[in-house]
Amino acid sequence: MSAGRYAGSVEAAARLRALVPGGAHTYAKGPDQYPLDCAPIIARGRGARVWDVDGNEYIEYGSGLRSVILGHAHPRVTEAVCEQIRLGTNFVRPAMLELEAAEAFLAAVPTMEMVKFAKNGSDVTTAAVKLARAQTGRDVVAVCTDQPFFSTDDWFIGTTAMDAGIPRAIRELTVGFPYGDLGAVRALFEAHPGRIACLVLEAESGALVPPENYLRDLVDLAHEHGALVVVDEMITGFRWALEGAHALAGAVPDLCTFGKGIGNGYAVSALAGRREVMELGGLDTDDDRVFLLSTTHGAESAGLAALMATIEVHRAEGVSERIAANGRALREALTPVIEDAGLAEHLKILGRDCNLVFATLDGDHLPSQPFRTLFMRQLILHGVVGPSFVCSAALTEADIAQTVEAVRAAAPVYTAALERGDASADLGGPSVKPVFRRRA
Structure with missing residues (x-):
């Protein structure tokens, strides 16, 4: 990994942690939830993709803690919000x-x-x-x-x-x-x-x-x-x-x-x-x-305008059906990759098609935060970021294909860690941790 590839994100994350308790305004977005050496600080997004402050581009899953169902900067929603805030908020x-x-x-x-x-x-x-x-x-x-x-x-x-x-x-x-x-x-x-x-x-x-x-x-x-x-x-x-x-x-x-x-x-x-x-x-x-x-x-007007526009788009474009279809296509594409890598008992895709999550299990088939860190880190290094595979209506066939290649690239790293019985060499820092815990 190039030391400078995530330098801006690492520096911004340190500044956030010094000024904002927990380093984020939502615990689930905090620095303890992502690999420490490559946790992107987002600069912008469009559709199913985001760019970090270093200019790296990613396919993003679980956008906005599952809130961005249409994709970032959806034109109909953006237009409705801009039109409304010009009238007062x-x-x-x-x-x-x-x-x-x-x-x-x-x-x-x-x-x-x-x-x-x-x-x-x-x-x-x-x-x-x-x-x-x-x-x-x-x-x-x-x-x-x-x-x-x-x-x-x-x-x-x-x-x-x-x-x-x-x-x-x-x-x-x-x-x-x-x-x-x-x-x-x-x-x-x-x-x-x-x-x-x-x-x-x-x-x-x-x-x-x-x-x-x-x-x-x-x-x-x-x-x-x-x-x-x-x-x-x-x-x-x-x-x-x-x-x-x-x-x-x-x-x-x-x-x-x-x-x-x-x-x-x-x-x-x-x-x-x-x-x-x-x-x-x-x-x-x-x-x-x-x-x-x-x-x-x-x-406040912006939120209500966004609500009404989202309802309109939902009806016009069959959003729930599209999200489910995207998730189904993603699951069907990832499953053989995981199976061919011999990881079917350790890396699982779970949940409804519209709400896919991944489970990372260790050599004893137990949920593992270190293996979660390893997997998330490999995804990020190959242009995919997110705590899950929850997709939006904006996900494309090209996005799914790139996600498949990211998982394919992550598989041998995961397998090697299983064979060693230790994922620590591939974490880029401390393991991610559950949000709800008594001690830091």
């Missing part, structure tokens, strides 16, 4: 755009009756929990423990290894349940009779396949015990389908939260749900009002 009263965006969103997600916009997923998911507690008069929240993240707020972070600064009393108000096991949820309700306000989960969970009618039956079970169901559609919304994964499952949760791909990377998120529940945060209720979402930038 924030006003003292609601803008007509807020009505138009609400109508467009609810037409796209017809299972929901009301919507309120914000800027990030954590805020809307916490607002959903608050509504559920107000609606039920209960305090305990149950989260799916097979899913990695729901909010930056205390009610969820208190369940992770990074619970420093969160009072024990808050941590004790959140309990967990496994994905796909109705019996476990039933037992949880029995263990906490009359205390659980809501179940919080993603509609689907990575490579785990739920039993038939799982989500519908879960909603029925929760209602039987007087609790609500909050479905987190941050990853699945607009990626699985425009209307969300819950609709594909034939379920109608009480509340849904959306973000990431609904604005193709622009800052917009949505809390949506049944009118009866949502109105607790409105003006047409006889119950005690909930201070729901009241943020200065919740209806």
Whole structure:
């Protein structure tokens, strides 16, 4: 590797770490998540490709933590945002755009009756929990423990290894349940009779396949015990389908939260749900009002314009179908390369076609952060960057072909490390680490 090839990125990363705790504004983008000697700092992107500050070009996967579903700088979204911000970005009263965006969103997600916009997923998911507690008069929240993240707020972070600064009393108000096991949820309700306000989960969970009618039956079970169901559609919304994964499952949760791909990377998120529940945060209720979402930038124009343009492109171009087709083509192209290299038991492509991830296993067939580091580093050295193989609608046949060659080039390095029983020589520094850990 040329010492100067990533010099600008290495230098910029060091400056970031000195000024920004964790070296990034999102832990998943931090320097501990990528090989230290070749972690690109991005200068620009277009379509499925990005360029770093040193001028290196990459095919990018998992763009914007799965938020850029159309591809970077999509012309229709860019045009809509530019047109709108020339008219102003924030006003003292609601803008007509807020009505138009609400109508467009609810037409796209017809299972929901009301919507309120914000800027990030954590805020809307916490607002959903608050509504559920107000609606039920209960305090305990149950989260799916097979899913990695729901909010930056205390009610969820208190369940992770990074619970420093969160009072024990808050941590004790959140309990967990496994994905796909109705019996476990039933037992949880029995263990906490009359205390659980809501179940919080993603509609689907990575490579785990739920039993038939799982989500519908879960909603029925929760209602039987007087609790609500909050479905987190941050990853699945607009990626699985425009209307969300819950609709594909034939379920109608009480509340849904959306973000990431609904604005193709622009800052917009949505809390949506049944009118009866949502109105607790409105003006047409006889119950005690909930201070729901009241943020200065919740209806800022750029995000709402991006949302509406993304919906238009989605309908016009069959975005969910295209993303799934791209992922399917990528999986089909990579599988024989991995098999021919004798790595099928160590390097696995998992998940839905629209949401592919890779698993890196060591010589004992156990998940390995060092082997993940090795694999990611080899991909970067051969022009592919990303924590997964989650693709956008912009991925091309040429991008897939280049990704295949990158994996082909990585395979002998991976094999040699397996034969040695040690990946350390090919990491370029320390191994990547899980985000949620107690010590640095």
